[in-house]
Amino acid sequence: MGKKVIFFEVEGGTDKGPDGYRPDTMPMVDALQQRGQEAEVIFFNVTKTQQIFDYVKEHGIAYVSRINPGNLQHEEAYFAMLRELCQAGVMGMPHPDAMISYGSKDALSKLTTTNLVPDDTFAYYTVDVFKAQFPISLALTERVLKQNRGSTGEGIWRVHVVEPLAEGMTTVPLDAKIKCTEAKDNHVEYWQLGDFMTFCEQYITGPNGMLIDMRFLPRITEGEIRLLMLRHHPVHVVHKKPADTADAFSATLFSGAHYRYDAPEDWAALVQNFLAQLPQITSLLGNYDLPLIWTADFMLDTNEAGEDCYILGEINCSCVGFTSELSFAHRVAEEILASIHENTPIAALNK
Known part of the structure; x- marks a missing residue:
């Protein structure tokens, strides 16, 4: 047998x-x-x-x-x-360490040498590094902070400064007022930066604690694009359109997003570029065999030539369902x- x-x-x-x-x-x-x-x-x-x-x-x-x-x-x-x-x-x-490496949010910070992730994407494993770097990141552009734990958008915050900084300032003062929108349900909270960073310490401390800091991509309102993969074969693309409200940027069903299923051929540029990057992704994430069933989530951006490009937002390979x-x-x-x-x-x- x-x-x-x-x-x-x-x-x-x-x-x-x-x-x-x-x-x-x-x-x-x-x-x-x-x-x-x-x-x-x-x-x-x-x-x-x-x-x-x-x-x-x-x-x-x-x-x-x-x-x-x-x-x-x-x-x-x-x-x-x-x-x-x-x-x-x-x-x-998959191998358990592939589950951890691919599924952890800091996969993004490990892939900044590919064309899938902006190079101003940071992983914070300590509170000190977070408090030193985040005010500088926020001074450059609107940001998204993602906790490593949680799901369905919990602990994922869109953050921007309410009042423009004075010319020449390269860091946001701790008493600056910021607007924070959580992806879980798109609700808005207003904080002083220093207090918000203290609140975010909970995401860094404890087992598997960590925050990812990446630039906010305004075209997320056009939808998130999820590529379903069967090892190295693209299966289909799910286009997730956020709810049509002023502060909506979350593409979870819970937040009111609408889903559409497309063939990989309908997203040829995204799929072909991603497949071309797979050897580098595999190498950077530990050289494990590709997961059996996994997904890669992308957001639309515009490159320097004014063309559409796709930014990787997350990989999931722990237990992707197809019910x-x-x-x-x-x-x-x-x-x-x-x-x-x-x-x-x-x-x-x-x-």
């Missing part, structure tokens, strides 16, 4: 169907089994970590992680187990099989 593809889930959470599984998990299991590849689902439980590891090491040829980070209480133990499985020869889809199009499971199954055959000696496939 050939080895199995193991799908990892956790019990509970709002992403489960009536059968207790994510709605897009069993379609992938079924699609693999239809192609003669053994597959099953295992629910990760931290109290059974060693038992799960031993089973997958013996019976698994690859794993596919389908756990939403918001449902995972013991992330470090889970990732440690996945690392050990990869070291033992089980193929990681609205379950037939996609067959393409995923084909990609899993292709990846296994590319990375596994023929003799090992039949063990």
